[in-house]
Amino acid sequence: MGITERRKLEKEIIRKKILDTASQILVEEGYENLSIRKIANKIEYSPGIIYHYFKDKSEIVTFVVEQGYGRILKSINEVPVDTENPEKTIEKGLRQYIELMLQYPEQFRTVLMNDIKSIQEKVNMLHEGVSKDRKSIQQLCRLVELGIQKDKFRDMDIELTAQIIWTSTHGLLSRLILEKNISKQQRERLIAHHFQILISGLLK
Known part of the structure; x- marks a missing residue:
């Protein structure tokens, strides 16, 4: 060398x-x-x-968040796409995301439950046009679009649907992390019912 x-x-x-x-x-x-x-x-x-x-603390935090977010995205995108049943891919990907974050709750707090401006600029999800600049939601949009094309999902706004799927799952995960006294059995029941309601809302 x-x-x-x-x-x-x-x-x-x-x-x-x-x-x-x-x-x-x-x-x-x-x-x-x-x-x-x-x-x-x-x-x-x-x-x-x-x-x-x-150059400063803010730049360090930005790079740390990008790394952490990259690991989250990698875990979701590693799920093979079932082109005939996109709803199954959506559930598997988000379940994997939930399981990963339950293993590393502090990483979830740091990356996704922080109101620091430099962090929020990287992870905000609710603005119009988010699917154009957030890789984290692009795959979800593609799966919703695929479900509509396959005539399995109801005709709906793709980006808005992806935003609601993501944020509802994020909300459940936030509570599972904060409410540490929930039994494993109850946690599994909540997750299973969450996806039952979520998927039934997509299907025709």
């Missing part, structure tokens, strides 16, 4: 260390307790080194 390649690798390692440490602080202590100095202390570098890679 040449000097240039080695320096590039070293920079990538330091950058990853900064982002991983910031993510850990966000999850364990919250946004308000994240600072450049705290990151620097944990990774044993000077604050100046961190500013060499990121």
